[in-house]
Amino acid sequence: AQTVTQSQPEMSVQEAETVTLSCTYDTSESDYYLFWYKQPPSRQMILVIRQEAYKQQNATENRFSVNFQKAAKSFSLKISDSQLGDAAMYFCAYRRNPRAGGTSYGKLTFGQGTILTVHP
């Protein structure tokens, strides 16, 4: 079974600074997806960024970028120029590629989450 571990229960950052959230995972699969989701106080889950395991290039979305180290099974999220609106709980998630078949199609495995506080 796949596991996702976020070892930082809480992180804080000053507005306009950069922060990195850590995530490691364990899987025997070679083809999968990794995600970072944001859950603000409204509790609506928002997709921040997605990485396909077979792509070596790290995904980026504006101020958000990842450092994907497949061999180390590490997938960290870097938030640059932090804004007050970035304050939320962040979840790292894993999903096996549906092309691989099987019954776990579409299922997401989430990490424990990291609460990010942004100080003005």
Added chain:
Amino acid sequence: GAVVSQHPSRVICKSGTSVKIECRSLDFQATTMFWYRQFPKQSLMLMATSNEGSKATYEQGVEKDKFLINHASLTLSTLTVTSAHPEDSSFYICSAIRYKGGTGETQYFGPGTRLLVL
């Protein structure tokens, strides 16, 4: 973007009663939906996979007779908490998979339903 709705957004019920939560994909058809449960400041735990026209697949440890799931159409899945007890109080979130030719598939989450059992 695609939208998934949930109804109700919050519900309070008495112990022993049943509560139904609806999850709808508003602008796309979803053959597969998922139901999650989340306790305060904790992660999302998958309860079951809801498949249109077939029985739901439950995760280990989830009582299928207590959490009834029905996916009767391509845009609606329902979760019924039967004979609810205070320990069932939680935040329930659904998600739906949308398939789109160019971008593949994307999973969209509903806004969640807060259940409080007195």
